[in-house]
Amino acid sequence: MLVTLILAPPPSGKTEEPRQLSKLWGKNGELWSPRSRLPDFGWAGYRWGTEPYRMPQQRVSVKDFGAKGDGQTDDTAAFQRAIQAGKGKIVFVPPGKYVLRDILYIRISNTVLQGAGPDKTVIIFAKPGVEIDPRPAKTDGNQPTTNWSWAGGLISIGGSPTKPIDVTKVAKPQKRGDTSLTLEKNFFGPGDEILLTLRDDDAKSLLHYLYRGQPGDISGLKNWYVEQVFRVVRCEGNTVVLNRPLRFDVRAEWRPTVERFAPPLTDVGVEGFTFDFPVRQYAGHFREVGLNPVEITRFAAHCWLKDLVIRNADNGPFVSGYFCTLERIRLEADPERRSQSGNYTGHHGITFGRASDCLCRDFQIDTRFIHDLTVQSSVGCVFCSGRGVDLCFDHHRWAPYENLFTDIDAGIGSRLFASSGGDTRGNHTAGGETFWCIRTQRPVRWPASLGIDSINLVGLDVADAAQAVPVLPSPTDLTGRWCEPIPPGKLFPRNLHEAMRARNAANR
Structure with a gap:
């Protein structure tokens, strides 16, 4: 009889240091409750984080519509024809370099613009946004600029606003953390959103309320x-039981209504490209010209951007809408792109603006933007598992609420909480913002500049x-400062979003 012996490796002489747990979570969420000051971040991302991207079964190629991909020919018209013919399909872009001189609009659900990979398929945006559609604007300080400075994309994903369906009033107050709503009329059943x-x-x-009584100057917020979006678990007469807790109190003075969640556009993806802009020195703050690769507007849900390299841009992706995912986004710039001061190569890196439950993971920012990661007016969004040179977590006022930054290598750490935005738009952040397992090369200080102790x-x-x-x-007090300076290398779990998502999956 043959006997196989499995020998343990010899001891290394090193003792593994014990993991340290947060008083807000514990090991597997046993210390957490829906009433916690720690919000629930487990539902962020495409399709609530519960299924893979829905890929169309059919596809067309831009080459079939005349695209050359030789780095010289203007392929804009070919792309536009392919997107029109490829509604509800994969619009494939084979290896090559494709020159575009106009905006590409994706306005039909279930349409995926797919390259062969960022090392093979390159889109060269040869014309800035201001030359295509000027969009003049002014800053909060009345300085002339263009809307392209802080919004817009040369690939634009989104639908048109639609009339609300099955609108009803909420009949009774509820508290943050509750998991039901009582409606005047119930049009809904289990599984409805x-x-x-x-x-x-x-x-x-x-x-x-959102600012936990610490709003700052909100004269500019009107x-x-x-x-918040929910899925109905079951109905008890006019009461609907929800799949997750309320993020807010529900009070009569806020005229609460419920409607069927029916986004006008879903399941659009852009993946597998390098987006390249001709190298020009960054002119500086509010002098951007619209070298912006892609946007997802607020009239979209369950969309994604994946496997993108973005070079020499004024701004990276601008994302609004609901339950969208960005993954493996890399931002970089040539040395000649740096501003005259040498500090920056663009304005906003990756932005969640008026976004709900969106997710950005596995990102890499190899340059410095004035604002690397931005949340503005966003609720329940997550940045995780990324890294950068010297990241800035920009809280751009306009009441960002209950967003998460977790498991991030922020680089140097010289400007981690540096934030901007107009002075009359409230303090930099509202309540519930959470920073969990953030690694920096130098210590940071408590971010008093954010203006809120919640x-x-x-x-x-x-x-x-x-x-x-x-x-x-x-742990259930929504006001007051919370700081557990556990060394990031010892904290467990490192990625709070993934831990919460796993807990939600186990409890479904």
């Missing part, structure tokens, strides 16, 4: 509203942690 909307009153009490720092090297947060509040 619904959209809850809250609208501010004349006293701006909704904004005060007619504010917030939204955020969470866990797993950061915070130099003044003991002075800034001498005592932790209760």
Whole structure:
């Protein structure tokens, strides 16, 4: 009889250091509850993070519509013809270099613009946005500029606004963390997706609530509203039981309504490209000319951007909408692209603006933007598993609420919380912003500049942690500073989004 012996490796002499756990989560979420000051980030991303991208079965090639891909010929018309003919299909772009001189609009669901990979398929945007569609604008400081400075993309994904369906009022108040809504009329059944909307009153009490009573100057924020999407688990008369907790209190003065969630465009993807802009020195803040590769507008849901290299851009992707995923996005720039000061090569790197439950993961920023990662007016969005040279987590005012930055190598750490935005648009962030397992080469300080003491720092090297947060509040207290300066290399779990998603999957 043959006996196989499996020998353990000899001891290395090193003892593995124990992992450290947060008082807000524990090992597997046993310390967390829907009432926690730590929001639920487990549902962010395409199709709630529960299924792979829905890829069309049919495809067309831009070569069949006259595209050359020789780096010289203007292939814009061929791309436009291919997208028109390829509605609901994969529009494939074979290896080559394709020159585009106009905006590409993708306005039909289930359409995927697919390259052969960023090392094989290159799109050269030869004409900036301001030369195609000028879009004049002014900054909050009344400085002339163009809307391309902070929005827009030369590939534009999104539908047209549609009339709400099955609108009904919410009949009774609820608390943040509750998992049901009682409606005046119930049009819905198990499996339906619904959209809850809250609208501010004349006293701006909704904004005060979002900012946990610390709004700053909100004179420039008018007619504010917030939204959250749910899936109906079951119905008990006019009460619908929800698949996840409410992010907000639901109060009568905020005129809460529910409607069927029916986004006008879904399941559009752009993947497998290098987007290249001709090298020109970055002119500086608000002098951008629209070297912007791609946008997902707010009239879209369940869309994705994947495997993209973006070179020498004014801005990276601008993403609004619901449940969109960005993965493996790399931003880079040639040395000649640097501004005269040598500090920056663009304005915004990756931006979630008026986005809900969107996810950006596995990103890489190999240059410096004025704002590398931006959240503005976004709710429940996640940046995770990325790295950069010296990242800036830009909270751009306009009430970003309950967003997460987790498992990120932020590089140097000299400007981690540097944020911008107009002075009358509220403090830089509203409540619930969470920073979890962020690695920096130098210690950071408590981000007092964000203007609010209702955020969470866990797993950061915070130099003044003991002075800034001498005592932790209760885990269910939504106000007060929370800082657990656990060394990022020892914190478990490293990626809070993935841990929450796994917990949600286990409880479904």
